[in-house]
Amino acid sequence: MNMKLINVKIPILDAELYYDLTIKAGQVMAVNSHEQKQKADRMFSFLGEDYEEADDLTWDGDGRILLPGMTDAHMHLDKSHSLLVAENKSGTLLEAIQSYTQASETFTDENVKDRMRKTALSALAHGTTTIRTHIDFNTKVREETTFRGVRMALELKQELAPFIDIQVFPMLPYYPYDDDDRKRIEKMLTMGVDGVGGAPHISEKPLECIDEIFTYALQHNLPIDLHTDESDDPNVETVLYIAEKTVEADYQGKVVVDHLCSLAAMDHEKAASVIAKMKEAKFGVITLPAANLYLQGRDDRGVVRRGITRVCELLAADVPIATASDNVCDPFHPFGRGDLLQIAQLTGYTAHMGGKDDLVTLLQMITTVPSQLVGQKHKGIELGQKADFVLFDATTLEELFAELPQTRAVYGAGRWLQVTHVKKSLESVRR
Ligand SMILES: [Zn+2]
Known part of the structure; x- marks a missing residue:
């Protein structure tokens, strides 16, 4: 799945800037930053109902916090x-x-x-x-x-x-x-x-x-x-x-x-x-x-x-x-x-x-x-590496730590992962 996820905050890089990630075939192809929010095709939804059918879309993270896996x-x-x-x-x-x-x-x-x-x-x-x-x-x-x-x-x-x-x-x-x-x-x-x-x-x-x-x-x-x-x-x-x-x-x-x-x-x-x-x-x-x-x-x-x-x-x-x-x-x-x-x-x-x-x-x-x-030099949001990150439903550090939001979206293995998806694909491997 190719996609862009824009307007996310990555406080471990810089707490003030907005970042855009470009993902192609599960790899991080570009990481850009800017001071103002930019326009996107769709607002990112944690419900995930349209992750599967969507390709080549630009998703708006709307200032939410992202961390490498x-x-x-x-x-x-x-x-x-x-x-x-x-x-x-x-x-x-x-x-x-x-x-x-x-x-x-x-x-x-x-x-x-x-x-x-x-x-x-x-x-x-x-x-x-x-x-x-x-x-x-x-x-x-x-x-x-x-x-x-x-x-x-x-x-x-x-x-x-x-x-x-x-x-x-x-x-x-x-x-x-x-x-x-x-x-x-x-x-x-x-x-x-x-x-x-x-x-x-x-x-x-x-x-x-x-x-x-x-x-x-x-x-x-x-x-x-x-x-x-x-x-x-x-x-x-x-x-x-x-x-x-x-x-x-x-x-x-x-x-x-x-x-x-x-x-x-x-x-x-x-x-x-x-x-x-x-x-x-x-x-x-x-x-x-x-x-x-x-x-x-x-x-x-x-x-x-x-x-x-x-x-x-x-x-x-x-x-x-x-x-x-x-x-x-x-x-x-x-x-x-x-x-x-x-x-x-x-x-x-x-x-x-x-x-x-x-x-x-x-x-x-x-x-x-x-x-x-643990000896991993490149991880998660580095250019040219496997995309692997988690997006939290929180827009400030204070909110992140106060609420420990349970609403999170994890990206890995070339797509948005939900545990139900992981369990299903494990079952298909075993069959
Ligand atoms: Zn121990």
Whole structure:
């Protein structure tokens, strides 16, 4: 379908100008800007009743906000919507891990893939077109359970490839490995995964665990993305060793660290020196406010810590920082719908960011920054690239963040997408 979409606002480029996009065969052929609105053939309608028959038309976006397809750089598709079978009475990270591990033995292929698909399609409906998903990889369970998440994630990646880019990052176990663990890890690394994840700070021997992760990642030339120091204890500082290893292995720019709750708990001077080391290692950072608000500070009374890392200090130090969903409706975080705009709003609350410039920064934290962190150079609205964007029914940044409008139109795979359309075409593929 060829079309022009004119008079849209793209605040991550310039909040004042109007932009026109020319799309041919699903590719961005031109991006122009102007100060005044221009005339179009038809007003864009979110109802979508005439998308299919219309070709070569110029649609009027009428000043509505457009973003490139959003990148959720940290999700757990395999765990999502498992809350009904894996509860978390204490609300702690520890019980969440134990409860999920126990429940995982009862899962089937179909059940896991259905839950993953449900969350991925919900994310797509909200405008997310790239997902990096961490996947449980527990070698102390039955062999089929160990591999189920990775197998299903790789199958879903194929199935949804026309609509969403999914990157699969299995989490390497945090306990010391025996021969059987190694056999399973080595087999998994040949299955076509996109990178290596893990949570070494929960290991009894975190430094050895980090060594293992680097050894496997280097052997297979895979990027690393780690749950890091998800703790309120200011003495938890595995990020320093990860930084050291990154420099030593010449892996700068290939390592992303997530959470960094303890960075917020330590004193300012110490935190500043940690941030300097992170910069040296060229880390990307992902803050995950929803799960941290839910899981952290569980031992506090009165003033309860929120577990949110030092977002503004990291921004001031020019460390690339994105924000992401983490868990959706599971024992780690019981709410959520895979809506990154909602997560950007939550980041605004937790990082004290609400000014006009802050709102633009928050939008960058769900689009351009995570896109760069997951290794996508061109995305969404770049000239000559695959057109991939989301149009919101809001005309100002204030309205966008206050209303989180549910009315959105997502463009990808060469046409306007609605989840019903995606489901139909998936069914036809399967038939
Ligand atoms: Zn996570």
